[in-house]
Amino acid sequence: MAPIKNICCIGAGYVGGPTCAVIAYKCHDIKVTICDINAQRIEAWMSDKLPIYEPGLDEVVFSRRGKNLFFSTDVDKHIQEADLIFVSVNTPTKKKGLGAGMAADLAYVEAATRRIAQVSTSSKIVVEKSTVPCRTAESMRAILEANCTANVKFDILSNPEFLAEGTAISDLFNPDRVLIGSLQTESGKIAQQTLADVYANWIPRENIITTNLWSSELSKLAANALLAQRISSINALSAVCEATGADVDEVAYACGRDTRIGSKFLKASVGFGGSCFQKDILNLVYLSSQLNLPEVAEYWKQVYTMNEYQKNRFTRNIISTLFNTITNKKIAVLGFAFKKDTGDTRESAAITLIKSFMEENARVAIYDPKVDAEQIYMDLTEPGVVDNRKQVEKCIEICGSAYEAAKDADALVVVTEWDEFRQLDYNLIYKDMHKPAFVFDGRLMLDAPKLRDIGFKVHVIGKNPLEGRA
Ligand code: NAD
Structure with missing residues (x-):
């Protein structure tokens, strides 16, 4: 197969944008067009203020944009021109219908696949970049084959993305591995090598793993499940620590020094x-239960349940410590993004916490360096609740600094681990807060003994x- 010359990426989000911008940055011979049906998002990608914040992303995009x-919003045109298409659309949890609250909503993947089938006039490699349930490529193949014009052939690959938001660019420059799954047919294997050749422009061949399609699809779900499981495991232990006097950082360090366990992803x-x-x-969980594996489903469900428990436990601790009521008290929340170095707020713990504070009639002051009001x-x-926006506006205040948020507050709650929260002048903050002044560190990042001395x-x-x- 000839080397790839023209790539189209469908979906200009947190994955499609950075991933394909890095391909353009590393492969000057390949024309890369990132498309989206969201015109506002595309406009932002073409402006000075990109739609997502990622360290290093501006430099990558600004140096190759226009070269x-x-x-583009013209998805059809760029599908037609491309020899390889990344499908990098959203796959959110289904909100209603069969599997609601569990299964992935594959409507966006299907719509993009149908579009590819309908408008393609030449053969292409179609790459699943979105995270999808195992065997989705089979459905994509059925749709492509049933709807394409004569003499147009598609090879489907699975190439899940392992970048982490906040470190996306360095992850993409230097990934632990790139995974490419294909059907074990001759043409599938050729397509797999063709995509591997693109990555080989900057990634050592030994870090490019090739597998069958289903292993590749499942590996992405498995990797995220294993990572989340480590967090839930250390969080479960954090509750035991609080009850016994053990220190979760010390426990994590002692366990992590065992090379079989390793130290990463063990932060409570x-x-x-x-x-x-x-x-x-x-x-x-849904996939396992559909496969009639209820014990497996229950095992992984517990990782999610523990995460919900940890958020609720933290909230309950705040309320009980503040003398069992936070009505009319001012709570300063530091951080709203789900982690540092990103402006992404999807499923952020801050949302759950603040909604609970509002239910208890607290006044909440929020500061985050990268999230817009x-x-x-x-x-x-x-959504859909009459006057809810007005009620929210009444309960919360969005602040331009941590100092503004903390002024006259009863408690300071650290939710996102932004580095700047370590550097604050806590003497000044203490002076301006109601007494007793409480700090709840949800990220184990502040110097607790120093704060206690203040x-x-x-x-x-x-x-x-x-x-x-003691
Ligand atoms: P996103 O919501 O930020 O972006 C998806 C984009 O696709 C949206 O801008 C949407 O408008 C666009 N889109 C949807 N249907 C389209 C269509 N038919 N034509 C053109 N554009 C269309 O989502 P994301 O965070 O980039 O995630 C994309 C996929 O990658 C998901 O499956 C996700 O699970 C997976 N993933 C995400 C991350 C991450 O850190 N965000 C990491 C690895 C994998």
């Missing part, structure tokens, strides 16, 4: 967020609140 990197916290972990775990209002408003009452997940006083 071999393009953005208020719970995982983001668009992927919860969705993909639930997707695996409008996004915060949208995330906290229940006068704060400090609660850290996985640590006894009386730590340092």
